[in-house]
Amino acid sequence: MGRRALKEKEREEKKLQIVRVACRLFATRGYYNTTMPEIAKELGMSVGNLYNYFPSKEELAKEVMLTASGWVAERLKAINEENTSTREKIRKLVISFFSISLKEPELIDYFLRVFLANREVFKGGCEGFACVGEVVTEIMVLLSKGVEKGELRNQDFFTAFVSIMGPMGGIVFLNGEGVLEKPLEHYVDSVSENIWNALKA
């Protein structure tokens, strides 16, 4: 690897590091309650240097969404590639989603509390599915394979999509709010069964 390529790689590494910290802070405190100096401080770098990597707070937030979406999509892809029934895949999807929400809550929270909420920030490059395309694609694959195998009804994609993400996201949100009576894991069976019932052929 040439000197040039090495530097480029180091730069990407640093950007990733910034994205990770920003994701956590944004998700925890909210977009407008997280300041650039705070992010810089947490990273042990200066504000000025932070701006050498991302031209604005908004751009940083967009990059975070893009990257976080990729991380989540990876897990989903692994599930899609397994050789099991769609019913089982849905169960695994719920387990995986809950597990992310417990171990890396910033990924889900970033989506729920930053991306879904502060739409104005994501104008200009992140509208609609633009920055979460990878996750959407995996859900799409899950659904179309299920239909192909005759296990799922052939229905409108968007309806199916919200019938999966809605309940999962909802229960994770309620868990974050502390209103659930039992630990999140307890809801794996009931939520995945409801999703399955909603979609099955």
Place this chain on the structure above:
Amino acid sequence: MGRRALKEKEREEKKLQIVRVACRLFATRGYYNTTMPEIAKELGMSVGNLYNYFPSKEELAKEVMLTASGWVAERLKAINEENTSTREKIRKLVISFFSISLKEPELIDYFLRVFLANREVFKGGCEGFACVGEVVTEIMVLLSKGVEKGELRNQDFFTAFVSIMGPMGGIVFLNGEGVLEKPLEHYVDSVSENIWNALKA
């Protein structure tokens, strides 16, 4: 009605007016992008006077959530009181929810974009279901009546709750984002069928 009560009534009337405008602005521009002077200007009143009615921006936001929740709950209550099957009630619920989202989008958007998003604002009086209790209660009634009549499975409340609100909220959000291929009304059947399938006995 005495002079005292009359004044009290006028005051309540004015507060309601403020809440309505604040709900719309908060829902449209987001909590942090709406300033108190803007709200005052939209109302044709001074900032100082605005503070005579609400002690802080946060308190205003909480009151908005409480009031908006009441408005939505009213519609749901009407549905609950109808004498039809649970399946039909679910359909009516979806229709009603979509209709609110189209005619008074600020009610739903306030929930999605302000309440769900800026949790820090609602600390101290609006945690969990505290400010949306009326809506939650109506969903509870819908579910328990359905179970009573043997039309719905007897399952965990929270799971059932997100199986209803998740898909409805999700599709409305996507509609707001402009990613749906067809008008919102088109999704009434598919969404309500999915919800019904998820919950039915």
Place this chain on the structure above:
Amino acid sequence: MGRRALKEKEREEKKLQIVRVACRLFATRGYYNTTMPEIAKELGMSVGNLYNYFPSKEELAKEVMLTASGWVAERLKAINEENTSTREKIRKLVISFFSISLKEPELIDYFLRVFLANREVFKGGCEGFACVGEVVTEIMVLLSKGVEKGELRNQDFFTAFVSIMGPMGGIVFLNGEGVLEKPLEHYVDSVSENIWNALKA
């Protein structure tokens, strides 16, 4: 005068006060070396309040130019209204210009060091003669009356304009730079004679 009109007047008074201070500071230290907090401090008011009167530093600079141009134009107008020869008027013009430059140097310096120099600031509303129109108009009157009376050659306005303002502005600038060997007043005769010779019939 009604309460409303009174307040309006007070507000205009305050704006004028701000303009005066800003003119002096901008002219002395330069546009980019004068900060809004400095202006506010000099005025004994808060930055925030300063922004209640002018929406941005640029707008403030434009308003200063407009106002300062008016002040200078007033003096020129008085000269134009006198009943003397054009030669004498030119002499008075030079005297008046020098006198302003000595007693209220910020007026001339603002023009020389802020307006002529930082063109980017005055884009959007102050291009060309837009903010100094009053001064230009008075020069125009001086010239056309002189031509009418047969005392001045009938020549291109722009050429005549720079033949007046160029030497006057130049000598005042050099005086500010401290390179002149004698006090400014000493140059009244020579400068006005040169201008007269340049323009006379």
Place this chain on the structure above:
Amino acid sequence: MGRRALKEKEREEKKLQIVRVACRLFATRGYYNTTMPEIAKELGMSVGNLYNYFPSKEELAKEVMLTASGWVAERLKAINEENTSTREKIRKLVISFFSISLKEPELIDYFLRVFLANREVFKGGCEGFACVGEVVTEIMVLLSKGVEKGELRNQDFFTAFVSIMGPMGGIVFLNGEGVLEKPLEHYVDSVSENIWNALKA
């Protein structure tokens, strides 16, 4: 030429290249709106290296003025050395000045918009005529030769100086502002005639 001298020459070459680019950028965008990184980028070199040639932005600006003044002085010198009447020399001076302003506007603009405007930058080495001495000298020569030949009045140098530079600079400025009604060349005759009239014996 020894290795040492060669290196020295290369270094001077590079400095000149930097000065040219800096002159253009400063003149176009203004001193405070041109950043050192921008200059470096335009030159295809790194900021760090730029600082190997000039110790600070201010020093660079001063060197630019010195160099640009030399370039302009060269043209004037050629005129001074011609064997024509002073009247003709003044005409040639105007033509030359206008021509520079059209073909290399950065030279004149640098003077008008950077040097005249941002006096604080040129403190410490460039006060008064210190960095434009060469141009001043040529004007001086033009004037004293004219007096010697009996073609010009023997008058105060500073007055004569501004009677030449003022109108020329003024019309070029107006041209840059886009307020002139005709192309710059059109003003050669009228401006040089006015200057001549102002100075002639």
Place this chain on the structure above:
DNA sequence: TATGAATGAGACTTCATTCAT
């Protein structure tokens, strides 16, 4: 020489809230 990441002080601007009238 050459690179460009890193620094950090400081600029402009915003806005929830107060308070004299």
Place this chain on the structure above:
DNA sequence: GATGAATGAAGTCTCATTCAT
């Protein structure tokens, strides 16, 4: 109750300059 000028802390972003490589 009603007004809106006033406050000042805090936020985003810039940029001349340095320094390890």
